Amino acid sequence: MLLEFGARNFFSFKEGFTFSLELNGNCPNSISKGRKTANIMGIKGANASGKTNVLRVLSFIKYLCTDSYNSAPKSEIPFDNFFGNNDPTDLFCRFVINEKKYLYEVSLNKKEIISEELSLDETEHFIFKRQLDKLISVAKDFDELNQIRIRNNVSIIHLAKQGEFSSLEPFFAFFDSILTNVTDYGLSNFHLDQSLICENYKNSHPERLANVKDLLKNADTGIVDVKIARSLSPKGDTQYHPVFYHDFNGKNYAVPFWHESSGTRKLFYDLALYYMALEQGGVLLLDEFDINLHPNLLPMLIDLFDDPEKNLNNAQMIFSTHDTAIMDRLGKYRTYLVNKENNESFGYRLDEIPGDILRNDRPVSSPYRNGKVGGVPKV
Template identity: 40%
Template sequence: MLREFGFKNYYGFREGISVSFALDANCPAHISNGDPFSTIMGVKGANASGKTTVLRGISFLSAFAARSFSYDPDDPIPLVVHFDSSDPCELYAEFDVNGVTYLYEASLGGNQVVSETLYRTKAKKVKIIERQGNRLVHTIGEFDALKVMVLRPNASVISTTKQYGLPGLEDVHSFFVKVVSNVGFTGHVYDGSNSPAVAAELHHDAEKREFVAKFIKSIDVGVTEISIHESVERDPADPSKEKKKYTPFFQHGETYLQSITWHTESNGTRALFNRLPKIKRALDTGGLLVADEFDLHLHPMILPKLLNMFTDQDSNPNGAQLIFTTHDDDVLDYLGKYRCYLINKRDNESFGYRLDELPGDVLRNDRAVAPAYRSGKIGGLPRV
């Protein structure tokens, strides 16, 4: 479970931001469900304020930690510092795996790793690994075997350990691998571009296919069934080779003849078809789903139904988490002040705060949040 993450000198966030999922004693019981950390976190703000960058920060850190050894040795590290800053970008994530708390910190600049540090807390907090440049300068005894690794400037210690097949960091690597995101280096990745892969995934996973179909049928007034058709076609790059193609069909009525394809289905149904498998993956693994514009093409009343999957302990027994952006104002009243960050920008610098960090009593547990937001009292509004 993700406790907190943050970054500094990353895109528009010169001074940085910390995003905490922690819930204190002031949080109402109907929000916390008795848990110390939230399973959902919303991010709101004006266009170009930096909302997507908040999600991009944890998405990038997760990908770098778990998969950066897959970069070519000469590849640049895919990050952007604040304008012409010569300072490194600093990122961190604190998380729990199997009852142990880890804190991973990375400083990256000049297309190379400046430093990495990993802490572990059991009975007490201990620094277990420290890297400076391409050298491991500190390991506790059980990780001394990692000293045989040859470190690359653009690859993390965690991904390098995985590549070498060395033991010790399996839980840390597993946490970052289970982060599923629709945000990349350039920002939001449109769901529709991945529909063939989604269709293939659902074809081979009957449980996931049923999950998607059940939800869509529950909110779509026309769809009665979803099926995936498998066909074989010639590879355009090499006509001598064949490859399998998977096409979704959405049935509207009692017979297969009343089916339509992806291209003629509604945008809302197509959006759910692509997003629900990611939700199912997060729920099954207890991972983190990072979802930019989570409600794009969806009716506002569908968003709470999706969020309930993460807040309901019956549907989320593994403690999966969701962090998302949205332009929907009404969801603020669902989230309350403990589960939402507002992002603002001033003089080309982005900054953000969780709503319970606001001083005074503008926001109280017994008051709706959306009216205060729309009135401009708490920030995060576009200038129109």
């Protein structure tokens, strides 16, 4: 389970920020549902305020820990600091595995990882500690890590995975369970291999397809069934794609994917990430999760993670949105605002605002619309 993460000198964030999912004791039970850590957190802010860059932090940490070995040796590390300054970029992530809290920290520039540490949280017990291309501290139970040949642009966690050292496998699995539509280029419409998703629906996870069908029906899309078809590409490769069926006067008519609405197409493929995260107990990061969707559908999607009976594995969802009404569902404890001054981003959770501008017994959307808590454009 993810507890918090943050960064300094990362894209539009010059100074450090912390994004926490831990709930304080004042959070009403109607929102927390008895949890000490939120399963849902929404990010609000004006266009270009830095909302996507908050999500980029965790997406980039995932890249370092699960994908950085696939980059070419000595290639630049794919991120940007604050307007190209020469200071190191620092990132951290706190999380829980098997009821133990861990802290992962990394400092780097575009050429190399300067330092990297994994430790038990709130202790001085390091699992490993790295400086440049040397491991300077390794815990006794992780002694096999001393055999790793370090590359300057690759995380120790991914190096251990590639070298088949099993001691860091739980940490690799945690970061690998982070699913997102955010890359170093920001929101990506190509974050999913659509043919592979359809193949998995058909051959490996028919239960996921059944769940997707039910949600599409409940969303009033007019769809009564979805089937996965197979065809050959011009190169002779097997491809899979969905065919949607609509009822008219008791007869089902097939409608090809590209004739469906943008919202239906988005839902069909994004729901693969939703259900994958729910099954794995992972973390789902979605930038502009409401794009092309009617606002009335958003609570239904949030409920997949917010309802303990649907979210059996404590999966978490962090999303950015321009929909304001959803703030009242989230409340001040689960809404994070991002602002920008002089092109520098800064963020805070609504419950960090002092005074009684925001109260548990009142909607938070009104003071937000009136500009009393920030996060709105200065037009």
